[in-house]
Amino acid sequence: METDKSLVMNIKTGDKKAFGILVEKYKKVAFRLALGLVGNKDDAYDISQEAFLRVYRSAHTYDTKQPFLPWFYTIISNLCHTWLKKRQHRLNNTLDVDDSSFLLIDYGNPEKTMVKEETMELLRKALMELSFEDREIISLQHFRGMSYDEIADILKIPRGTVMSRLYYARKKLAKLMKEQYA
Amino acid sequence: MPKDKRELLAGYIDGELSDKERQELESELKKNPELKAELEEFKKLKEVTGMVRYADLPDEIWENYWQSLYRKLERGLGWIFLSIGAIILISLGLYQFFKQLYIDSQTPLMVKIGMTALGLGVAILLVSLGRERIFAYKRDRYREVKK
Known part of the structure; x- marks a missing residue:
């Protein structure tokens, strides 16, 4: 099985087969990473596709000494950031959650007690009110289930900063949920 | 308790x-009810987020993902060639136009001056716009992803 690095090396030479393998491997990862940041399925789909196009066009700039995922994540994060800026501008600085179905109750998890739809709605709204950076770290830890080391790698920050950012992001998320409940 | 703790x-x-950090925090939790309340709040939050998952797309969309992406890739190449062709033809057309304008002795001087000013104005505006875009790009904190 080819590694990510060798696939990108082949993409550099215009190898579309290698590109197809890479897309197949990361398409769902890309979609979910984008979904966590923009909170809208249609946009997350478009952003994931645009991210792959950038990989194809910018493959020659990829540093093969570095792992692929952090590089790819930075592309996705950048696209999401641009998308949110445009969207905020369009909606006069209010981020409207028009796709409330981006988070679903996990009925496939029998160990958990059922969460109320009302609580879910509070969570969805509170998540989209967080800053980009806070939503990013919450998304990676809570919904992608990444370890602190994995988050540190993907965001290119020290492990201690991951803990610190998570602490403050959770404080804000809890506060926002309380405010909305009140 | 200090903020960083x-x-x-x-x-x-x-x-x-680490074991050391955990023991340190647990001993602090026993004597600090405020900290304990904060911990409970976080646990509750973690419990709620643990009960939800991201929505997925229908299978048919995933099955057609590559085809859709490939079409976009082809279209992108099409636009690049179209742009190159348009730039070459427009540049050549403008060159021929101005050449004829200056050679033709029948054309009034005022028309020649007017057209030259118009051309210069458009060129200055394009250069200015380009410089602004480059300046904005250099100040973009996320620009490194394109490198």
């Missing part, structure tokens, strides 16, 4: 602390 709460509920 409170941050250990995040690592505590995620099981990411």
Whole structure:
């Protein structure tokens, strides 16, 4: 099985087969990473596709000494950031959650007690009110289930900063949920 | 408790602390009810987020993902060639136009001056716009992803 690095090396030479393998491997990862940041399925789909196009066009700039995922994540994060800026501008600085179905109750998890739809709605709204950076770290830890080391790698920050950012992001998320409940 | 120590709460509920950090925090939790309340709040939050998952797309969309992406890739190449062709033809057309304008002795001087000014104005505006875009690009904190 080819590694990510060798696939990108082949993409550099215009190898579309290698590109197809890479897309197949990361398409769902890309979609979910984008979904966590923009909170809208249609946009997350478009952003994931645009991210792959950038990989194809910018493959020659990829540093093969570095792992692929952090590089790819930075592309996705950048696209999401641009998308949110445009969207905020369009909606006069209010981020409207028009796709409330981006988070679903996990009925496939029998160990958990059922969460109320009302609580879910509070969570969805509170998540989209967080800053980009806070939503990013919450998304990676809570919904992608990444370890602190994995988050540190993907965001290119020290492990201690991951803990610190998570602490403050959770404080804000809890506060926002309380405010909305009140 | 110092602020940076409170941050250990995040690592505590995620099981990411070292033994030493965990023991330190647990001993602090016993004597600090405020900290304990904060921990409970985080646990509750973690419980709620643990009960939800991201929505997925229908299978048919995933099956057609590559085809859709490939079409976009082809279209992108099409636009690049179209742009190159348009730039070459427009540049050549403008060159011929101005050449004829200056050679033709029948054309009034005022028309020649007017057309030259118009051409210069458009060129200055394009250069200015380009410089602004380059300046904005250099100040973009996320620009490194394109490198």
